[in-house]
Amino acid sequence: MDELSSRAAALVADHPRDARLHRIGTSRAGTPLWLLSIGHGSRHALVVAGPHANEPVGGATVLRLADRVLADPRLTEDADVTWNLLLCLDPDGSRRNEGWLAGPYTLGHYFRNFFRPGFLEQPEWLPDGADAAALPETRALLDLQDELRPFLQCSLHGVDVGGGFVELTDDLPGLAQRLAHTANRLGIPRELGAYDTLYWPTLGPAVYRVPPPRRGDLAAAITEAAVESTWFHPHRHGTVTAIVEAPMWGVAAVQDSAPPADRDAALRAVSHTLRHDTGLLEGVLARIRPQLSGAPDAARLLAPVDDYLLVCPGLADAWDPGTDAGSVRPLPPLSTAHLAALGIAGRRLVLRTAGLLHRLLRGTGHDPAGALPDLDRLIDTWCADFHEAFGARWIPVARQAEYQTRVVLSAFELALRHARVRARSGESDWGAGAAVPMHRE
Secondary structure (H helix, E strand, O other), X not given: OHHHHHHHHHHHHHOOOOEEEEEEEEOOOOOEEEEEEEOOOOEEEEEEOOOOOOOOHHHHHHHHHHHHHHHOHHXXXXXXXXXXEEOOXXXXXXXXXXXXXXXXXXXXXXXXXXXXXXXXXXXXXXXXXXXXXXXXHHHHHXXXXXXHOOOEEEEEEEEEEEOEEEEEOOOOOOHHHHHHHHHHHHOOOEOOOOHHHOOOOEEEOOEEEOOOOOOOOHHHHHHOOOOOEOOOHHHHHOOEEEXXXXXXXXXXXXXXXXXOOOHHHHHHHHHHHHHHHHHHHHHHHHHHHHHHHHXXXXXXXXXXXXXXXXXXXXXHHHHOOOXXXXXXXXXXXXXXXXXXXXXXXXXXXXXXXXXXXXXXXXXXXXXXOXXXXXXXXXXXXXXXXXXXXXXXXXXXXXXXXXXXXXXXXXXXXXXXXXXXXXXXXXXXOOOOOXXXXXXXX
């Protein structure tokens, strides 16, 4: 986090006429939320990095975007656009992932040092609506959206294992083709059956339509992404939001659109594995929970553990063709890519849980129940499965950031074109940007 803000400040020092750094708010722990603005146009594009604590690629992407925007007047002056780059929405959570950021980039090292807060502490989500946003990070983002009224908002996310894809609140025709070109050029697999979007409309290969917000319980929100979220809040201003997902470890099978050889057998295997692995973790947690009260931030680290263990049994039932849950909400037609994504999602959830428990135990400094060796064994076995069964391979950070940068620029061009068409047709001042000066702390 410190390096990110320092590099942004250095960029502003080198380009004082075109770049500004503002503090738009403060995190729960007192960390400044920095916004890097480039250009002086009347229209605004907003890019949000670091919405999830374990997804650091957005920080590298916003710096790369800043360099591109400063070097190309077509993206600012010629387009009458100001770029607003939020360096990190969850800086406190991001700091908790610093244990793996310097490498080595192995799955075992990543999951043993993994942190992601409980769902109610994720600042992109609005569990009770905009008027009741509890987190200062959320409120800062909502205020920024209302002030800028951007024609485009891009939220930068990272897929730990899988492929790249984009979720949109409104269609941007042509984005799927540009995404395919970028992914092919950079060797990034596209996720053609993303787990998050299982029930969502498809706008094109690896491009999905986020459904309008609806109220739901916590489990539904966790498993179907944060549709009651800051993604939709600026929709009232005509904003198109693009959630741009870039993979850290790529898996080729997530782009296999062929029909599966035996759909039901594959689903039963995934469901059985998830139930079995969840049971193992529930057993470990029951052994160690009494001693976790002395761990630093025990409640905050246990919140996501409890979230994951709440969700896993319901997912196993929803995916199992032999349960009643599947008949209540039938699965859509599934390709080989969908089945790969579901297998990865099940493995990811238990690995995250095991990693958080491992981290909690290390924080106590003692292990009277002898659970650390068991957790090490589970983490090593499940990480090996990611490599052996799924062929997961590390994608260098520079390539992740370049992929995400190109996708954002493609979305920018298409959204700007759409905004101009609507302006010419007289549909109000859609996406025209802020009408009042910006005030900052």
